[in-house]
C-alpha cells in the first residue's frame with residue numbers, strides 16, 4: 001500500500017470531535033443534478049495553514065464542490081466541517097458569519113466594473129464588516145501594495161488595467177478581510193506564463209505570510225507545483241488520490257499519472273470510451 005492509499009483511508013474515517021480539527025473537512029458530500037451524479041461522496045481533509053490544490057478534468061465537479069463549501073449549492077448528502085463546525089444547513093445568519101472566515105478569488109477576477117480599484121478591494125470591509133470608508137481605503141492601499149500594486153491604481157477602474165493587474169487586484173480583494181481560508185478558482189487561467197508565475201508566487205507568499213489555509217482549483221500543473229503543499233484529484237465525483245505534492249510524480253495512481261502528464265491515452269480515456277463519451 002503506498003502513502004497515497006494510506007492517507008486516503010485515513011481521510012475516509014468518520015470525523016470525530018477533536019482539538020486538532022482540520023480547517024476544512026468534507027465527508028460523503030453528494031450532489032446530483034437530474035440524472036447527473038456530479039459529486040458521489042467527496043471525502044477531503046484540509047489541515048490548518050496548509051495549501052491544498054484540487055485537480056481534475058473539465059466537468060468533474062470541482063466548481064460544484066467549491067460552491068457546496070461556500071454554501072451557494074446545498075449538497076444532497078454529507079457533511080462539510082469548517083474548523084470543526086458542521087456548515088451544511090446553516091441558517092442565513094450563521095452562514096453570513098461563516099463567510100467572514102472566507103476569502104475568494106473568482107475565476108476571471110469578477111471585479112465590479114463600476115467601482116474604483118480601491119473600492120473593489122475594500123468591498124468586503126465596507127459591506128461585510130461595516131468599516132468606515134476612510135479606514136477601508138487605507139487597508140485597501142496596504143493590500144494593493146502587498147500584491148505589487150500601489151496608490152497609483154487606487155482610483156482607476158478595472159477596465160483601465162491589464163488582465164494580470166486585475167488578477168492582482170482580485171487577490172488583494174481576496175485577502176483584504178484577513179480570511180482564515182482562501183479559495184482560488186483557476187487563478188492563472190488566461191495569463192501569460194510569466195504573469196501566471198508572478199500570481200503563483202504572490203499566492204504562496206500571501207498565504208504563508210497570513211498563515212491562512214488555502215484551497216485552489218486549477219488545471220495549470222505549474223501552479224500545482226508552485227502553490228501546493230498537498231494535491232487531491234477528483235474523478236467521477238470522488239477524490240481518488242490525495243497526498244503531499246512531493247509524491248505527485250510517484251503517485252502510483254494511473255489516473256493521476258495520465259492527468260499530470262496530459263497524455264491522450266490512459267485509463268481516463270479508456271473509461272470515457274467505455275462510457276460512450278468519446
Ligand SMILES: Nc1ncnc2c1ncn2[C@@H]1O[C@H](COP(=O)(O)OP(=O)(O)OP(=O)(O)O)[C@@H](O)[C@H]1O
Pocket residue numbers: 033036038056057058059060061062063064065
Ligand atoms: N447549477 C447546475 N445545474 C445543473 N448542472 C450543473 C450545475 N452546475 C454544474 N452542473 C454540472 O455539474 C458538472 C460539473 O460541473 P463543474 O462546473 O463543477 O465542473 P468543473 O470540474 O468545475 O469543470 P471545469 O474545469 O470545466 O471548470 C457538469 O456536468 C455541469 O454541467
Ligand SMILES: [Mg+2]
Pocket residue numbers: 062063064
Ligand atoms: Mg470549474
